[in-house]
Amino acid sequence: FPLGRRMPKPRQQGLTMIIDKGLGLAETKDILHVCGQYIDFYKLGFGTAALYAPEVLEEKVQLVKSFAMDVYPGGTFLEVAIIQEKLEEFLYLARHLGFTAIEVSDGTINMSDEVRDRAIATAAGMGFKVLTEVGKKDIHCPIQEIIRQIHRDLQNGAYRVIMEGRESGMNVGIYDEKGQFIRDDFEELMAAIGDPRVLIWEAPLKDQQQELILRFGPNVNLGNIPPREVLAVEALRVGLRADTFKATLCDGTV
Amino acid sequence: FPLGRRMPKPRQQGLTMIIDKGLGLAETKDILHVCGQYIDFYKLGFGTAALYAPEVLEEKVQLVKSFAMDVYPGGTFLEVAIIQEKLEEFLYLARHLGFTAIEVSDGTINMSDEVRDRAIATAAGMGFKVLTEVGKKDIHCPIQEIIRQIHRDLQNGAYRVIMEGRESGMNVGIYDEKGQFIRDDFEELMAAIGDPRVLIWEAPLKDQQQELILRFGPNVNLGNIPPREVLAVEALRVGLRADTFKATLCDGTV
Amino acid sequence: FPLGRRMPKPRQQGLTMIIDKGLGLAETKDILHVCGQYIDFYKLGFGTAALYAPEVLEEKVQLVKSFAMDVYPGGTFLEVAIIQEKLEEFLYLARHLGFTAIEVSDGTINMSDEVRDRAIATAAGMGFKVLTEVGKKDIHCPIQEIIRQIHRDLQNGAYRVIMEGRESGMNVGIYDEKGQFIRDDFEELMAAIGDPRVLIWEAPLKDQQQELILRFGPNVNLGNIPPREVLAVEALRVGLRADTFKATLCDGTV
Numbered sequence: 061f062p063l064g065r066r067m068p069k070p071r072q073q074g075l076t077m078i079i080d081k082g083l084g085l086a087e088t089k090d091i092l093h094v095c096g097q098y099i100d101f102y103k104l105g106f107g108t109a110a111l112y113a114p115e116v117l118e119e120k121v122q123l124v125k126s127f128a129m130d131v132y133p134g135g136t137f138l139e140v141a142i143i144q145e146k147l148e149e150f151l152y153l154a155r156h157l158g159f160t161a162i163e164v165s166d167g168t169i170n171m172s173d174e175v176r177d178r179a180i181a182t183a184a185g186m187g188f189k190v191l192t193e194v195g196k197k198d199i200h201c202p203i204q205e206i207i208r209q210i211h212r213d214l215q216n217g218a219y220r221v222i223m224e225g226r227e228s229g230m231n232v233g234i235y236d237e238k239g240q241f242i243r244d245d246f247e248e249l250m251a252a253i254g255d256p257r258v259l260i261w262e263a264p265l266k267d268q269q270q271e272l273i274l275r276f277g278p279n280v281n282l283g284n285i286p287p288r289e290v291l292a293v294e295a296l297r298v299g300l301r302a303d304t305f306k307a308t309l310c311d312g313t314v
Numbered sequence: 315f316p317l318g319r320r321m322p323k324p325r326q327q328g329l330t331m332i333i334d335k336g337l338g339l340a341e342t343k344d345i346l347h348v349c350g351q352y353i354d355f356y357k358l359g360f361g362t363a364a365l366y367a368p369e370v371l372e373e374k375v376q377l378v379k380s381f382a383m384d385v386y387p388g389g390t391f392l393e394v395a396i397i398q399e400k401l402e403e404f405l406y407l408a409r410h411l412g413f414t415a416i417e418v419s420d421g422t423i424n425m426s427d428e429v430r431d432r433a434i435a436t437a438a439g440m441g442f443k444v445l446t447e448v449g450k451k452d453i454h455c456p457i458q459e460i461i462r463q464i465h466r467d468l469q470n471g472a473y474r475v476i477m478e479g480r481e482s483g484m485n486v487g488i489y490d491e492k493g494q495f496i497r498d499d500f501e502e503l504m505a506a507i508g509d510p511r512v513l514i515w516e517a518p519l520k521d522q523q524q525e526l527i528l529r530f531g532p533n534v535n536l537g538n539i540p541p542r543e544v545l546a547v548e549a550l551r552v553g554l555r556a557d558t559f560k561a562t563l564c565d566g567t568v
Numbered sequence: 569f570p571l572g573r574r575m576p577k578p579r580q581q582g583l584t585m586i587i588d589k590g591l592g593l594a595e596t597k598d599i600l601h602v603c604g605q606y607i608d609f610y611k612l613g614f615g616t617a618a619l620y621a622p623e624v625l626e627e628k629v630q631l632v633k634s635f636a637m638d639v640y641p642g643g644t645f646l647e648v649a650i651i652q653e654k655l656e657e658f659l660y661l662a663r664h665l666g667f668t669a670i671e672v673s674d675g676t677i678n679m680s681d682e683v684r685d686r687a688i689a690t691a692a693g694m695g696f697k698v699l700t701e702v703g704k705k706d707i708h709c710p711i712q713e714i715i716r717q718i719h720r721d722l723q724n725g726a727y728r729v730i731m732e733g734r735e736s737g738m739n740v741g742i743y744d745e746k747g748q749f750i751r752d753d754f755e756e757l758m759a760a761i762g763d764p765r766v767l768i769w770e771a772p773l774k775d776q777q778q779e780l781i782l783r784f785g786p787n788v789n790l791g792n793i794p795p796r797e798v799l800a801v802e803a804l805r806v807g808l809r810a811d812t813f814k815a816t817l818c819d820g821t822v
Binding site for chain 1: 315316340341343344345347348349351352542543544545546548549552553554555556557559560563565566567568
Binding site for chain 3: 061062086087089090091093094095097098266288289290291292294295298299300301302303305306309311312313314
């Protein structure tokens with residue numbers, strides 16, 4: 061592999077998180093059979109988890125877990141629960157259903173530090189792997205505030221912090237309206253954080269995946285990957301796709 | 315659910331119509347198993363119905379019907395039949411194959427009122443649920459003409475009238491080249507029609523779905539939904555996705 | 569069918585090549601069951617073939633072959649092998665795995681005529697159907713150079729020459745940044761080549777497929793079709809979709 065081998069599961073870096081928007085059970089199994097070794101976190105996007113028949117949802121969660129990865133409901137679901145003052149009920153239900161991780165986000169609502177800290181602590185205390193997310197879904201959040209939250213979340217026990225990118229990858233977090241990195245924010249972020257391994261970058265667009273891989277190497281953590289792009293992203297990681305393969309070539313003439 | 319519960323099937327509003335561009339039998343079953351309760355109309359897009367092996371098509375139609383929804387071939391297929399003066403043969407074949415609904419459109423051809431009325435009456439007389447469609451596929455149709463046709467079609471027995479949006483959602487019907495509503499046409503249409511429940515809005519793009527849900531509520535009729543977006547659209551309807559969830563928040567601070 | 573019938577398999581023109589980015593075994597079978605008759609070449613895109621578990625890959629290749637079509641790994645995989653001076657190993661492995669065709673490309677690396685000729689000859693000598701590809705993935709290649717390569721490749725035994733279009737269809741080969749044909753290059757190419765049947769046009773976007781079908785007829789060779797677009801493309805070929813159906817109408821009034 062031009063860009064080198066990847067680590068086997070369970071990995072602590074080079075994580076891939078996918079977003080499922082309502083796949084059937086058979087196709088989920090089928091995709092995992094082919095790509096399961098390349099997926100670390102399986103997200104049931106938005107609040108879709110609430111829209112399955114209960115027995116179908118339980119079967120899906122068990123199925124995903126049987127391929128040795130974490131599975132969790134989208135952050136919007138938790139935000140709805142928090143607004144409705146039902147955080148505990150939400151977490152008990154999630155545990156009952158078999159979810160192994162929880163995303164704590166405030167992409168839509170405004171959450172005080174106290175509420176956020178308590179959500180992280182409660183979920184962690186119940187045995188969940190806690191992912192937090194930084195960045196707003198529809199307004200530009202100052203990068204200093206994002207940096208502040210990342211440091212707090214990690215100190216409070218977050219396993220990784222997700223950089224918000226939505227499903228679209230555009231006009232959100234540190235992506236501009238074309239899906240390109242806002243350069244100054246990106247550099248300020250990396251100067252403040254140092255280690256890129258504490259972050260999972262939601263990067264639904266190929267150009268975003270490519271830029272992150274070329275900058276941080278094949279073992280950067282990527283999220284919001286569409287389920288049917290997992291092998292394509294993996295090819296990009298290891299240099300088996302033109303965009304990253306060419307970076308390994310000095311001159312490339314034979 | 316932040317935006318309220320939805321009605322169970324069979325529904326008379328809050329209809330979701332999906333466009334199938336050639337799914338396999340197993341994946342169709344798999345999707346319907348998970349999302350069938352959220353789908354009311356299943357369209358085999360364009361003229362694809364003609365491209366299946368006959369026994370595969372029959373099996374697919376029966377499969378879809380077993381999940382309690384209407385199934386129909388795309389309007390272009392009927393337009394081809396009309397141009398070839400084979401409307402009756404087309405309808406007999408459609409009934410033989412098990413289709414339960416028919417779309418009468420003139421997105422590509424030009425159809426006189428008489429031909430259109432006869433197509434609606436013939437299909438209805440054979441027991442089909444008749445959907446008509448208004449709007450041209452490649453030229454802007456005056457909104458007054460669209461309004462006139464909607465009134466006529468409903469008087470002639472159309473179950474619902476579909477607002478043309480194509481698969482792309484751009485530069486068609488009342489969408490401009492960016493897929494945004496042509497404001498004046500939209501307002502004139504609603505002033506003339508009054509009740510949005512008589513329409514099914516082809517709205518393949520998320521921003522279109524969102525705008526329609528925020529304006530008309532979770533039980534607006536939406537069409538041309540890609541099969542794998544059904545749960546995402548349903549999440550949008552009930553406020554389990556950021557874009558509509560935030561509309562339920564006064565301030566959203568906790 | 570408004571644009572006429574298509575030829576049955578095995579076809580020498582009207583070829584459809586699809587790009588698979590990591591489908592599961594069951595969905596592959598399911599798609600082929602419905603669309604197999606419309607697919608001639610099945611490509612495992614980029615270097616994804618290297619990312620399957622070996623037994624899964626062998627099963628997938630056999631499955632595809634059972635539907636009477638050629639199957640081959642993406643060109644980038646061969647380019648990696650050539651850069652690593654492992655062309656022969658690559659070809660032996662490909663034959664062992666059951667692949668029936670090979671794509672010889674230099675979309676990313678720079679290949680001398682000698683290396684290219686030898687790759688074509690070696691693959692052909694081992695019994696593979698050889699497809700070559702012209703056009704660079706990230707820089708505009710002069711059309712004269714593309715024409716020169718097409719002539720050479722065909723003389724050297726290439727079965728067909730693929731016009732590079734990538735998965736995106738934009739800013740590559742003879743497509744500009746919006747995915748539209750670079751008019752002058754297109755005309756110069758056709759003037760020099762004459763017979764369009766020697767080419768397979770990578771045309772992932774509908775407007776590209778439509779333009780090629782309207783210019784060269786339903787039996788133009790199309791490539792990089794997404795697996796779930798096969799029936800939609802076939803509908804476009806035969807005039808069962810608005811964009812090509814309307815071309816068959818003089819006036820279209822009934």
